[in-house]
Amino acid sequence: MKDRRDLEAGGPRRKAEIFTAALDLLGGLGYDSLTIEGVAQRSGVNKTTIYRWWPSKSELLRDALLHSHLLQFELADTGSLHGDLTALAERVLALLDDEHRRAVIEAALVGAVRHQAMRELVVSFLDDRLGRHQPVFERAVARGELPPDADPAPLVDAMAGALWLRILVRRGEVTGTYTRDLIGLLMEGVTRTAPTPGAPAP
Amino acid sequence: MKDRRDLEAGGPRRKAEIFTAALDLLGGLGYDSLTIEGVAQRSGVNKTTIYRWWPSKSELLRDALLHSHLLQFELADTGSLHGDLTALAERVLALLDDEHRRAVIEAALVGAVRHQAMRELVVSFLDDRLGRHQPVFERAVARGELPPDADPAPLVDAMAGALWLRILVRRGEVTGTYTRDLIGLLMEGVTRTAPTPGAPAP
Numbered sequence: 001m002k003d004r005r006d007l008e009a010g011g012p013r014r015k016a017e018i019f020t021a022a023l024d025l026l027g028g029l030g031y032d033s034l035t036i037e038g039v040a041q042r043s044g045v046n047k048t049t050i051y052r053w054w055p056s057k058s059e060l061l062r063d064a065l066l067h068s069h070l071l072q073f074e075l076a077d078t079g080s081l082h083g084d085l086t087a088l089a090e091r092v093l094a095l096l097d098d099e100h101r102r103a104v105i106e107a108a109l110v111g112a113v114r115h116q117a118m119r120e121l122v123v124s125f126l127d128d129r130l131g132r133h134q135p136v137f138e139r140a141v142a143r144g145e146l147p148p149d150a151d152p153a154p155l156v157d158a159m160a161g162a163l164w165l166r167i168l169v170r171r172g173e174v175t176g177t178y179t180r181d182l183i184g185l186l187m188e189g190v191t192r193t194a195p196t197p198g199a200p201a202p
Numbered sequence: 203m204k205d206r207r208d209l210e211a212g213g214p215r216r217k218a219e220i221f222t223a224a225l226d227l228l229g230g231l232g233y234d235s236l237t238i239e240g241v242a243q244r245s246g247v248n249k250t251t252i253y254r255w256w257p258s259k260s261e262l263l264r265d266a267l268l269h270s271h272l273l274q275f276e277l278a279d280t281g282s283l284h285g286d287l288t289a290l291a292e293r294v295l296a297l298l299d300d301e302h303r304r305a306v307i308e309a310a311l312v313g314a315v316r317h318q319a320m321r322e323l324v325v326s327f328l329d330d331r332l333g334r335h336q337p338v339f340e341r342a343v344a345r346g347e348l349p350p351d352a353d354p355a356p357l358v359d360a361m362a363g364a365l366w367l368r369i370l371v372r373r374g375e376v377t378g379t380y381t382r383d384l385i386g387l388l389m390e391g392v393t394r395t396a397p398t399p400g401a402p403a404p
Contacts (some may be wrong), residue, residue: 110315113371152365158361188391191283
């Protein structure tokens with residue numbers, strides 16, 4: 001097995017196709033039925049090449065989840081925590097609004113409940129994304145919007161969890177109003193999200 | 203099929219056993235493999251009796267989810283919204299801490315992603331529970347803690363979603379600190395959970 005640290009820069013020549021094939025098969029078949037042979041067939045890459053880089057399907061899936069362009073998005077820098085969180089929610093919504101990507105995320109979450117290996121991959125993915133979102137919180141600390149020791153974990157859990165329940169379970173349309181209410185709740189708290197008549201808007 | 207409105211008061215004689223068997227099989231086998239024949243066998247109730255009340259497995263599961271004592275808990279009335287939400291989170295955590303109940307909830311959530319019928323059952327269950335939690339928000343409005351038109355949906359989504367991610371996906375231990383931070387976030391907002399020294403509260 002090649003050094004995994006080479007992966008961002010190098011990796012096998014048709015890395016993007018391999019990752020896309022792995023995620024397509026995860027979304028279409030689920031974790032159980034995914035095989036490296038299937039990924040080889042779908043991507044058109046020889047299976048010995050794939051095995052050289054990823055000896056098991058869980059190692060391949062880990063890198064596909066972390067590095068495929070399918071599940072990535074650029075963070076916005078809007079100049080406020082409120083704006084950055086709103087932009088983040090909109091990026092997540094756009095991702096879930098795409099049937100192909102939603103199928104991948106659904107299969108990963110279903111797999112995470114059923115299989116320890118898939119669960120560890122989802123936790124790695126969530127940790128990776130929490131790390132990538134760190135600049136949002138660092139900028140908020142630098143602006144004095146958050147205390148230096150603020151822990152973003154409950155905030156990120158609450159935002160991701162609410163969107164998950166709304167979209168994947170309720171299949172509800174998430175309107176701009178819902179996003180605004182949710183971000184308002186997380187920013188200002190429930191007691192301040194809908195000011196009583198006469199009170200100034202926050 | 204008997205009148206479903208009779209169910210709370212009456213229903214078949216061994217209703218509790220039928221509901222427990224249905225939820226056990228949901229937790230153990232998943233939605234796909236659950237059959238009314240299986241519920242009859244496990245509960246020891248004749249299948250024609252079950253069919254007389256519930257012509258399909260989705261109707262049986264709906265009533266089992268809504269009415270079984272397995273998934274119910276009493277709401278606390280602590281005198282403050284903060285206290286009531288903390289108590290609610292603790293009740294949900296106690297429920298998920300029980301392997302048997304957690305298996306039912308996991309199977310329902312996994313089923314909800316895969317099958318429209320199961321998804322509708324989960325949405326009914328969530329709506330039923332949101333309705334049962336309504337007194338928490340009505341009392342908060344009466345105490346002046348919430349404006350009369352406050353919508354509890356994003357709050358409940360955020361709380362349930364965060365606990366789901368933490369427990370069912372991350373399999374993390376939810377400590378008292380995590381619950382306190384989460385309720386603090388939902389009550390006061392992220393910018394107010396730990397104000398910086400000297401900075402005025404927003």
